[in-house]
Amino acid sequence: MEAKLLNGQNANAKPASEDKLYNLSMVESVSGGNTDFIKKMILLFIDAVPKDVVMMRSACAAKNWAQVSKTAHKLKSTIDSMAIKTIQQDIRTIESNAKQLVELDLIPALVEKVENTINTCLVQLSTEIA
């Protein structure tokens, strides 16, 4: 019964909205209704975040854990603000493990997951401003 209802709702909603890995509500609340600002923040995300992700991946490959932790720390606030829920815990684990040098073997997979998720976000975000 419940599943049927949910399905019903899904059918009425826009598919793109349902699949979004992020949530712009915080950016929207900060914008004060200024759509140009929302657009600017999306462009800024598309421009800045991939650079940090690449940096974190390279540092991880080079086992430069201090750099991994620092970059993860920086990405954390953006990921939180964009409410990219699927990787909010992962980015924290990366930061913390790399800083304390524990369970380092978990990090590469988590970095890869973060990168993939961000890439999906980038694609979804480009459609928002298209």
Added chain:
Amino acid sequence: MKNQTFKIYIIEDDAWYGSMLQHYLALNPEYEVSRFESPGEFFAQLHNKPDVVTLDYSLPDCDGAEVLRKIKETNPDIRVIIISGQEDVATAINLLKSGAFDYIVKDDDTKDRLWNSILHLREISDLKQEVETLKSQVGRKYDFSEMILGKSDAVKKVFALIEKAVNTNITVSITGETGSGKEMVAKAIHYNSQRQKLPFVTVNVAAIPRELIESELFGHEKGAFTGAVTRRIGKFEEADKGTLFLDEIGELDINLQAKLLRVLQEKEITRVGGSGTVKIDVRIIVATHKNLMEEVKNKNFREDLYYRLIGLPVTLPPLRERGDDICILAKHFTDNFCRDNKLGKKIISPEAQQKLVQYSFPGNVRELKSVMELAVVMTDGDLILPEHITFNTNSSIADLLSKEITLKEFETQLIQHYLDKYERDVLLVAKKLDIGKSTIYRMVQMGELNIR
């Protein structure tokens, strides 16, 4: 203050997060928000004196605590709000101890907490600004050439001495009759000295019971005596770094004089019932209407304390010796009273002025003020006439001396004063003044004296 732009500088290396904060804070049109991605860029602009800085604790290649320290070192008035991705309590406490205004963790509520923190900070800044304004107003209020009015030589001499007193911490001893403005001079010295922003504490020695004055001056420890339920600091400690004005110092109990002398010499006090000493840095101004040298001769005042306190002596002239100042002050008090009570301007007639300058004013400036206020109340029109001027004191010898009159007039007034005093008892007055009763009767017959 509220209409001025409030400058906020954001130090945040994360362009995305920093832009968001910048945009959010700039929603308040009173805020001028700038963002810097590195401490280097920020410090290059610090001379523009931001009101508040939000500082990302985890900057690359830089420690937030170090940036905070540098800001505080350059300008301790700049408020710093730390925004950090770290949820480490110890770090937060250390930063707050180092002078950070607030510590906000980066999470969903950051923007709202930052917004509130800045509102709170502005409230504090506004209050601080208000206090500064009020303080400067208090300073202006005691601009001594405005407060101690007069152009007589006697007053000019006082001004010259006040000028000397404000530039140093020398002890000042003010003598003058009651109502001549001793406390006003003390305040003029304090509020024009380098101690003007620090406390000015007055103790009227004559007004405090002998048994309480010691604890009033030096404070007491808990349980020092019955009723001392808590520790209390005394006036000396209250006035620390400021000025302590000891009015009616001539009334200080002889036993306490020794203790006061020791405090002045050692620059430290011991609270009643206490054993330790407390260092104090207090400028002392004393005042008395008594002739302290006389008191020393009469063994009522310690000679050593006298020499310690005499410092720069300022003698305030009695009002009756200030000539035209009486009219200047009378006009000042009349204008003030009319303004405060929303009355039209009133003029003091030349005859009323004459009556004023002929009076002896035993109560000095304080008395003149009440006389003029009463005169304004008694006047119906806008002209103050002699009949509106009422002196409450009986005419005294000093009053007689103040008038320039002939010996004959003086004699008449003197006898009339005695007749009034002794209920027209001619025989008694003749005896008191060692004159013949017939002299009095003759003067009565001539209409010079009144015994009805």
